[in-house]
Amino acid sequence: MINEKIRKAFNEQINHELFSAYLYYSMAAYLHSIGLDGMAQWMHVQVLEEMLHAQKFFDHIVERDGKVELEAIEKPQLEWISALEVFQAAYKHEQFISGRINDLMKLSREENDYASQGMLQWFVDEQVEEESSTSKIARQLELIGETGNALLMLDKELGARAYKPPQATGE
Numbered sequence: 001m002i003n004e005k006i007r008k009a010f011n012e013q014i015n016h017e018l019f020s021a022y023l024y025y026s027m028a029a030y031l032h033s034i035g036l037d038g039m040a041q042w043m044h045v046q047v048l049e050e051m052l053h054a055q056k057f058f059d060h061i062v063e064r065d066g067k068v069e070l071e072a073i074e075k076p077q078l079e080w081i082s083a084l085e086v087f088q089a090a091y092k093h094e095q096f097i098s099g100r101i102n103d104l105m106k107l108s109r110e111e112n113d114y115a116s117q118g119m120l121q122w123f124v125d126e127q128v129e130e131e132s133s134t135s136k137i138a139r140q141l142e143l144i145g146e147t148g149n150a151l152l153m154l155d156k157e158l159g160a161r162a163y164k165p166p167q168a169t170g171e
């Protein structure tokens with residue numbers, strides 16, 4: 001059985017992961033609106049990954065006889081000034097999520113909850129990837145600027161991103 005402190009904290013994390021999906025959906029909508037459909041596609045894949053993250057916390061609570069309690073999801077930002085600002089904001093958001101995961105790991109250690117620590121290690125590794133991918137795209141956008149062929153080429157490259165279901169990633 002999952003302990004109450006961990007259950008509550010994991011419930012909150014489900015909300016953070018669902019908000020992440022909502023935020024990236026909003027970023028996709030903005031990127032479509034400025035004609036960068038490839039970058040929008042990249043964000044659509046990100047939405048699916050965030051839904052998977054929420055599902056992992058959901059499943060963990062249920063498997064350990066806890067009850068999931070969903071809260072309202074905050075309205076996301078709707079407009080940005082450029083693709084660069086979008087990816088800088090995505091990077092900043094991922095840094096925030098990494099902090100949350102680290103806090104959960106700390107709590108699981110304090111509570112001697114070894115099952116949670118095993119599950120959270122997956123997220124610790126995942127956040128390295130999440131921060132790296134968003135910061136890399138932001139840096140590329142800084143280099144190439146807001147217009148021109150290079151922007152369109154990067155848009156095309158990012159549009160090739162496809163969602164890998166958990167089985168295909170070894171999870």
Ligand code: FEO
Binds near residue numbers: 017020049094097
């Ligand atoms: Fe669920 Fe992008 O971290």
